[in-house]
Amino acid sequence: MNPPFAAGGPPVIIPTFGSPHQYACERANGLFCLGWFKQNWGSVLWPALRQHVVLVLIAVAIGFAISMALALIAHRYRRAEQPVIWFTSFLYTIPSLALFELLVGVPGLGLSSATAEVALVAYTLLILFRNILTGLRSVPAEVHDAAEGMGMSRRQMLLRVDLPLALPAIIAGLRIATVSTIALATIAALVNNEGLGVPILNAISDSTFKTELIAAGGLAVLLAVAADALLVGTQRLLTPWARTRAA
Amino acid sequence: MQHFIDAFKFIGRNGEIPGQPHFTTLAYYSLGTLKITVIAMAISLAIALPIGMWLGHLHRGSFVAINLGNIGRALPSLAVLAIGVAFLGIGLKNVLVALVVLAVPPIITNAYVGVEQVDPDLVDAARGMGMTGLQVLRRVELPLAVPLLMAGVRTATLFVISTTTIAALTGYSDSLGEIINDEASYHLSGVLGAAICIAAMAILIELVLAVVQRVMTPAPLRRAETLALPDELIGLKTMAA
Numbered sequence: 001m002n003p004p005f006a007a008g009g010p011p012v013i014i015p016t017f018g019s020p021h022q023y024a025c026e027r028a029n030g031l032f033c034l035g036w037f038k039q040n041w042g043s044v045l046w047p048a049l050r051q052h053v054v055l056v057l058i059a060v061a062i063g064f065a066i067s068m069a070l071a072l073i074a075h076r077y078r079r080a081e082q083p084v085i086w087f088t089s090f091l092y093t094i095p096s097l098a099l100f101e102l103l104v105g106v107p108g109l110g111l112s113s114a115t116a117e118v119a120l121v122a123y124t125l126l127i128l129f130r131n132i133l134t135g136l137r138s139v140p141a142e143v144h145d146a147a148e149g150m151g152m153s154r155r156q157m158l159l160r161v162d163l164p165l166a167l168p169a170i171i172a173g174l175r176i177a178t179v180s181t182i183a184l185a186t187i188a189a190l191v192n193n194e195g196l197g198v199p200i201l202n203a204i205s206d207s208t209f210k211t212e213l214i215a216a217g218g219l220a221v222l223l224a225v226a227a228d229a230l231l232v233g234t235q236r237l238l239t240p241w242a243r244t245r246a247a
Numbered sequence: 248m249q250h251f252i253d254a255f256k257f258i259g260r261n262g263e264i265p266g267q268p269h270f271t272t273l274a275y276y277s278l279g280t281l282k283i284t285v286i287a288m289a290i291s292l293a294i295a296l297p298i299g300m301w302l303g304h305l306h307r308g309s310f311v312a313i314n315l316g317n318i319g320r321a322l323p324s325l326a327v328l329a330i331g332v333a334f335l336g337i338g339l340k341n342v343l344v345a346l347v348v349l350a351v352p353p354i355i356t357n358a359y360v361g362v363e364q365v366d367p368d369l370v371d372a373a374r375g376m377g378m379t380g381l382q383v384l385r386r387v388e389l390p391l392a393v394p395l396l397m398a399g400v401r402t403a404t405l406f407v408i409s410t411t412t413i414a415a416l417t418g419y420s421d422s423l424g425e426i427i428n429d430e431a432s433y434h435l436s437g438v439l440g441a442a443i444c445i446a447a448m449a450i451l452i453e454l455v456l457a458v459v460q461r462v463m464t465p466a467p468l469r470r471a472e473t474l475a476l477p478d479e480l481i482g483l484k485t486m487a488a
Contacts, residue, residue, distance in 0.1 A: 031334075093449065093450075094442060094446065095409060095412045095427060095442045095445050096409075096412075096413075097412055097413070097415075097416075097424065097427045097428060098412075098427050098438050098439060098441070098442035098445075099442075101427070101430050101435065101438050102438070102439065105250075105435055176320070179320060179321040179323075182321075182323060183322075183323030183325065183326070186323050186325040186326060187325055187413065187416070190416075196326075197325065200325060200329045203329070204329065204332060204337075204416070204417055204418065210332075210333035211333075213329045213330060213332055213333040214329075214330055216326075217323075217325075217326035217327070217330040217333075218326070218330065220323045220325070220326035221322055221326050221330075224321040224322065224323055224326075225318055225321050227321075228317060228318075228320075228321045
C-alpha cells in the first residue's frame with residue numbers, strides 16, 4: 001500500500017510506536033497488551049481522543065450553523081429548497097477519501113486541520129438541512145393558526161413555536177451527523193494527522209500492531225455510541241412532551 | 248476544471264497511466280468493488296432478513312432490533328475494519344466481515360419495523376382464513392413490508408459500496424479504493440475518475456434496487472413513485488465513509 005499523500009505535512013504530533021518489546025508483550029497473550037494500553041493512554045490515546053472530539057465538535061457546530069441558516073431561508077422561500085438539496089446531495093456522493101485528496105490540492109488548504117474541517121462540514125450539510133427543514137415543515141397548520149390568533153409575530157412564531165416543535169427532528173439529524181462525522185474524522189487523519197485515525201492508520205501500516213488497532217478502533221466505536229446516547233438523552237430532556245412517544 | 252476533464256480521460260483509457268502500461272485496469276477494480284459488494288450483501292441478507300422478519304412476525308425483541316440499528320449506524324467503518332485486522336489479519340476475509348457487520352443492523356431494523364407495523368387486523372383476517380404463521384408471513388406481512396424492508400437493503404448496499412473504498416486503507420487492494428488511496432501513482436485525475444466510477448456505481452445499484460422493489464411490491468400497492476435518489480443516498484455517509 002502506498003501512502004496516499006506525499007510527505008511534508010504538519011509535524012507529527014503523536015509519536016510512532018510499536019517498539020520490539022511492545023510486540024513481545026502482545027505475543028505473550030496473542031491479542032491485546034494491557035501494559036501498552038496503560039503506558040500509552042496519557043501520551044497517545046487520550047490526546048488522540050481529545051483531538052477527535054474537538055474536530056467533530058467544530059465540524060458539527062459549523063455544519064449546524066450553515067444548515068440552520070439555509071433551512072430558515074428554505075422555510076421562508078420554498079424555491080430555495082431544491083438547489084440546496086441538489087448541491088448538498090452532490091457533496092454527499094463524493095467518496096470521502098477522494099474529497100480529502102481533492103481538497104488537499106486547493107491552494108491555502110493543503111495538509112491541515114482546515115482541510116479536514118471543510119470536508120467534514122460538507123458531509124453534515126445534507127443530513128442537517130433536511131432534518132431541520134422537515135422538522136420546521138411538520139408543525140401542524142392549526143398550531144400556526146393558534147399562534148397567529150394569539151398575536152405572535154413571525155419571529156416569535158419561529159422561536160417559540162416552530163423551532164421547539166422541530167426539535168425532535170433536528171436532534172435526530174444531529175445524531176446522524178455526529179456519528180457519521182466521528183467516523184469520517186478517523187479518515188481525516190490522513191490530511192490533518194489528528195484524532196483516533198492516526199493511531200489506527202499507524203498500527204495498520206506498522207505491521208498491524210493489534211493492541212493499538214483494538215484500542216484506537218474501540219475508542220472510536222465507544223465515542224460514537226456515547227455521543228449517540230448523549231444526544232438521545234439531550235432530546236429527552238429538551239422535549240418532555242414527546243417522552244410518552246417513542247424517542 | 249482540468250482535473251475533471253483528465254478524470255474522464257482516465258476513465259476513457261480504462262485506468263491506464265500514460266508511460267506506465269502495466270497498471271491494473273479500471274474495469275478490474277470496478278468489477279472487484281461490485282463483486283465484494285454483492286458477496287457481502289448476499290451474506291448480510293441471508294443473516295439479517297430471516298432474523299428481522301421473524302422478530303417482527305412475533306412482535307418480540309423490539310428493543311434489540313431498534314437499538315441494533317442505532318448502534319450499527321454509529322459504528323465507524325475504519326474502526327470496524329481496524330479491529331477486524333487485529334483478529335482476522337489483512338485481506339478479503341476481514342473486509343467481508345466488516346462489511347457484513349456494517350450491513351446487517353440496518354437490514355434487521357428495517358425488516359423488523361416493516362413486518363411489525365403491518366395492520367394487526369389484516370393478520371387476524373389471514374389467520375381467520377386458516378393461514379399458518381409461515382403463510383401469514385410470506386403472503387401478507389412480507390408484501391406489505393416491502394417498502395421499509397427494501398429501504399433498509401438500499402441503505403445497507405450504499406454503506407457497503409462506500410466502505411469498500413475505505414477498505415483500501417487497511418491494505419485491501421481489489422477495489423476502486425485502491426486507486427483513490429494511491430494518488431502518488433494515479434494522480435488527482437485518477438482519484439477523481441475512480442470517485443466518479445464509485446458514485447456512478449452507487450446510483451446504478453440504487454436504480455436496480457428501486458426496480459427490484461417495484462417488482463416485489465404487489466401490483467395494487469404500486470403507486471407511481473418517483474425514484475427519490477437523494478433520499479436513499481443519505482445512507483452513503485451515515486455509517487461513515
